[in-house]
Amino acid sequence: MVKFNFIKKSAVVWIIGVFSLAALPLQSVSAADESDEVIEEVVVTGSFIKRKNQSDLASPINIIGLDEINKTGFTDIEDIAETMTFNTSSYGRSDLAGGCCGTSRSIDIRALGISSTLVLQNGKRVASSSSFDGSDYTNIKSLMPVIALQSMETLLDGAAALYGSDAVGGVVNLLPRKQFEGFEMRIGGKDIDASGQHEAQFIVGTQGDRYSGILAVGYEHIDHMRNADRPFTLINNTSSYGSPGTHILQGRPLADDGVSDLILNTETGGLVNYTQLYDDNVGTGTTLQVADPQCYPELVPAYGAVPGGGQPTDQFPLGLCKSTYQPHNSITPEEDTFLVYSVFDIALNDFMNLELEYSGYRRQSRTEFIGSFPQTNGSPIVPASNPLNPFNVDTEWRGRMLGLAYPASSVMNDGDAQRYNATLTGDFAQFFTGDWAQSWTYSLSAQHSQDANEGEAPDADLISIQHALNGFGGQACNVRFDGPAATMTAGQGACYYLSPFGKDLLKTPGTRADGYNSVFQVDSDGNVIYPDQATMMSVLSNNVMARSMRLNDERTLQVIEGFATGDIMELGGGMMGAAIGFQHRDHHRELIVSNFGTTFRQSFNTPQTSGMGGRNVLGIFAEVNMPFTDRFEANVAVRREEYEQYNSTDPKVSLKLGLMDDLTLRATWGTSFRAASLSQSSGGDTNSRVDQTYDPLHPDEDEAAAIGTFRTILIAKNPDLLPEESTNYNIGVSWAPEAIPGLTADIDYFNYEFEKKIRAEGAQDVLRSDPCGPAITRDTTSTIPNAQNLDQFPNCPSVVGPVTIVSIGYFNTGSTSVSGIDANIGYGMDVLGGELTANWVTTYMMEYDVQTLDGGPITDGAGWRNFGPRIPVPEVRSNLILNYSKGPHNYNATARYISSLQDDIAGRPATLADIAAWNSLDLQYSYNFGETADYTLTVGAQNVTDEMPDTIPYAYLARLHNPFGRQLYARFAVSLD
Known part of the structure; x- marks a missing residue:
């Protein structure tokens, strides 16, 4: 305080x-003639002598x-x-x-x-x-x-x-x-x-x-x-952690019967056989990165010429589902x-x-921001058990839950x-x-x-998001330090599921008028039940925008x-x-x-x-x-x-x-x-910020076009x-x-x-000059598909993950x-x-x-x-x-x-x-x-x-x-x- x-x-x-x-x-103002006034010597700016x-x-x-x-x-x-x-x-x-x-x-x-x-x-x-x-x-x-x-x-x-x-x-x-x-x-x-x-x-x-x-x-x-x-701030400045987002499939996707190929109807690419896509691209690994099946610009109403929905890369259905995050943000508070x-x-x-x-x-x-920030510090898992997971396998989800479809969030200062x-x-x-x-x-x-x-600084709680993806969302759902209480059942009673998929974002794609569709429960027969909008927003508020750093x-x-x-x-x-x-x-x-x-x-x-x-x-x-x-x-x-x-x-x-x-x-x-x-x-405090940077190894980021990702910048004292x-x-x-x-x-x-x-090193300068150097921390649990420019940087291995942290420091130049x-x-x-x-x-x-x-x-x-x-x-x-x-x-x-x-x-x-x-x-x-x-x-x-x-x-x-x-x-x- x-x-x-x-x-x-x-x-x-x-x-x-x-x-x-x-x-x-x-006292009245003196009417003496100016010629009779004595100019007093005073201390002026730039000298202590009168x-x-x-x-x-x-x-x-x-x-x-x-x-x-x-x-x-x-x-x-x-x-x-x-x-x-x-x-x-x-x-x-x-x-x-x-x-x-x-x-x-x-x-x-x-x-x-x-x-x-x-x-x-x-x-x-x-x-x-x-x-x-x-x-x-x-x-x-x-x-x-x-x-x-x-x-x-x-x-x-x-x-x-x-x-x-x-x-x-x-x-x-x-x-x-x-x-x-x-x-x-x-x-x-x-x-x-x-x-x-x-x-x-x-x-x-x-x-x-x-x-x-x-x-x-x-x-x-x-x-x-x-x-x-x-007009000069209403630009299509996209983030690779978009809405509805990108998924890394943790296994081979199959249809609901567990045997047939999984074929989904996408707005961007028509019918896509995700089982065949997995077989053709996974190689010797076990994971595959795909854009959300319903990643398309018209999913959410546009702001002028700026799309409100997802923006797939050219590799769709592979690649990323990006989206812009700027229209809701403040120019002035x-x-x-x-x-x-x-x-x-x-x-x-x-x-x-x-x-x-x-x-x-x-x-x-x-000050206002987009509904929720990207999950750059960790990727929650959408379990195969989530009833609205269309892939029927665990997926590592990278994106932001509350994109432009949702109201802006406010920050008080x-x-x-x-x-x-x-x-x-x-x-x-x-x-x-x-x-x-x-x-x-x-x-x-x-x-x-x-x-x-x-x-x-309001932010999503990754643990709360994970609980909701597992079916234990909601303020009244009894989730303790060691997980849900034994009396709680996923998606029933006081507990709710969360779906991050584009197909469940809005009741009617392309309009907010009919409400949202991303929070749900299941009955004893496994049927999906949607709550009223007030309950839906309460669950989102509790589990997505659940905390605030002060x-x-x-x-x-x-x-x-x-x-x-x-x-x-x-x-x-x-x-x-x-x-x-x-x-x-x-x-x-x-x-x-x-x-x-x-x-x-x-x-x-x-x-x-x-x-x-x-x-x-x-x-x-x-x-x-x-x-x-x-x-x-x-x-x-x-x-x-x-x-x-x-x-x-x-x-x-x-x-x-x-x-x-x-x-x-x-x-x-x-x-x-x-x-x-x-x-x-x-001082013993840490100095850090979040800033948009551009990874020269990432094929979907372009510094000249301002297409990058917000990342953690650690500044060492x-x-x-x-x-x-x-x-x-x-x-x-x-x-x-x-x-x-x-x-x-x-x-x-x-x-x-x-x-x-005395200057702080430029985070982008550090990343651009040595993208695999000691000042750059990359995710070791995933890789960048089709990483580029690797031959230009001798420190880089043949396979690299996304940048998570750029470390910079103060120096005397x-x-x-x-x-x-x-x-x-x-x-x-x-x-x-x-x-x-x-x-x-x-x-x-x-x-x-x-x-x-x-x-x-x-x-x-x-x-x-x-x-x-x-x-x-x-x-x-x-x-x-x-x-x-x-x-x-x-x-x-x-x-x-x-x-x-x-x-x-x-x-x-x-x-x-x-x-x-x-x-x-x-x-x-x-x-x-x-x-x-x-x-x-x-x-x-x-x-x-x-x-x-x-x-x-x-x-x-x-x-x-x-x-x-x-x-x-x-x-x-x-x-x-």
Whole structure:
């Protein structure tokens, strides 16, 4: 169970906030002239030395402020991150390969990996989440309501010298609206084909002489959307473990009289003599693999062009009976998200302030899947004694019981995150009288944050299925640990039989309207008796979808940190500033697996074990800023972090040179590092997943066509992983020509050189490179008929069985290189009494060299799908934003472009089609009205032209493209002082 009760804690925050606001009179906004305002120096993202403006930094930084957020119609922080051109791809959305559950979102600067971007909330770390491959990342959906966001600032070069591990690609800092005063509320919704969204958010703020604070609450609901609802996910992606399935006959089949040949009427092949088929093909063995006799597409109603029934291979009646499993699966889950954020600042005296901060997140989601998963972990036996077994011999059954003929199954998942922080800031002038103390300030903070995800993975119980095939199915059938009780009779009384054969799937083949036919009993004379539909579904629920593995993955982070900053001496360009500080982090992770999830009884999911791990990290850092002249300054920072196994010292040097008043050059150089995550390196829990792979030896699997089988992927922890090491530099220029008022241009070249990059081996890469190697486990009880490509792999014997497990591990790779260019050009001018602004933002990836196998080659991944590491890297991401404001009216248009990609799903074959470029256009209009413009009505559309992702193997690039299509929205906001 989740340790922190979100509702109770949120209620406490509400009560505190409401009583605080009620007790403290709202102050009116100051009407002082802006020219009289004193610009206070503050700590900005990318430095611990106080500065007047973020632009004083030499490091490249991207700022998305409150005004831009309102003009572009972002609903949540996920919307903002998805449009960042430097956010090469984002983990978290469901696709046909990952399957579940699409309830989180990450930021991945420069495609360096989701663990290589450090996300801060109000300048502080938060507890991380974990991906399927064990990488840690911050779920940006769990941080704060977008109505509480003042700006989203991204430092676009390595920053380990200041922030420590994980700040390899850069730092994203979400800053709240601390100075907000009054009340603001907004409600809205989106119309999405086959889905929808609605939201409600509000913020309350107060400002006093010795206090200030805000309380923000947000709620968002997203409707469920299935693969069947989009053309690019409604594809015939088949599984070799299909419905009704494939049977391996354990003996020579005969007719009911035990003497005559067995002749069955099949829909696909007409009359088939299975006895003769057995005699002609069994050879020196005793078993024969055949497709279900009633394996044909029309057995179950189709979903558009995708067949609902079985799909036999060309060898029918031999071969496999495959079927698709995707139409019922979710693209996006049904999801309810609650967010609370509050920060209060209290002046304890004239020198000291206490800031108290809380954020809370609660998610409840429902994801749908096909009725039951395939039985890849074992093949139940349909005994000859089963009255509806047409072969009259035992058969080993490979398939899934509940295919597309049956309703979808639902998976419930919960997420919970909390963060508590207290920060004490003050002036040294309170304690010291020297001149130096007048500029030096300090900050001490302590926080506790937690991120927990609890979910279920429903699965068939192989033992329960076997009992039902033997005639002992049903909740009231007394089946004990050692088998059925002596008083139980197969298929009678409280016990029921299960038939997996296609002929018994539906009462009327081709329609679900008349009900199902797969559960039955027999009377004393051996006659088959079918129960009512409610009883039939009860037996199926009890014996097929009989169990659910529950997982609770909880992370906690406790941080104590502090720093001091102030002036040292006067230089030619101003005061030399410095900062020194420390940080102590306590990371802890615990995975709790329910009992069923630890067993080998699951038909599809992999056995997992509970476990925990943790570590402590101590960091110290120092920073110096030296303005040598009015036009030239240097900034130097260094940080040392110590772990139990290793330590790292990382410097950073930044230079800024003003060539002219309107032209500035800047450059940064530094090193960064990232320690392995707890999931990758420590703890007694097992890390595994199920993924679709393609066996190059199996004649019925085709990687290029995405025809494969979901298999168990075991990921071994590696306690000897070394931290990633990176050297990066950035060279940039900023130009704001006086001759062209309103024009600004920032262009930067970035370069990262990695060593010891931590990656999980690609399961498909391992299987493709050595399909009979030590990392591949194959079934030794059966064989692949007509196995192919055996001569290409010396390790393979002449007879091989199906792949059951692919074992991969984490490793430190060789060098990886990333380089490219960021461009941000803006222009503003007055037009027809209003203000017109244009902004063009582009990221061009020149180089992305990546290694996916331990000891394998380094390949150029820029402009490629990169199926192995699953990080698509388009060469160009570009946004063009036009905005026009006049009086109460505001118009906004945003065009977005993502360049095409070459597909490498099958080893970069020349015949594989490119993944088309993505173009979308967003439009928004807002109108302010009321006596003091307190009300705002906004209407708009995202992806006006209803651009859909390109259909590719695995349907679409979930990390890059948006599956919703056109989204029409309306929003109403109220803002009161």
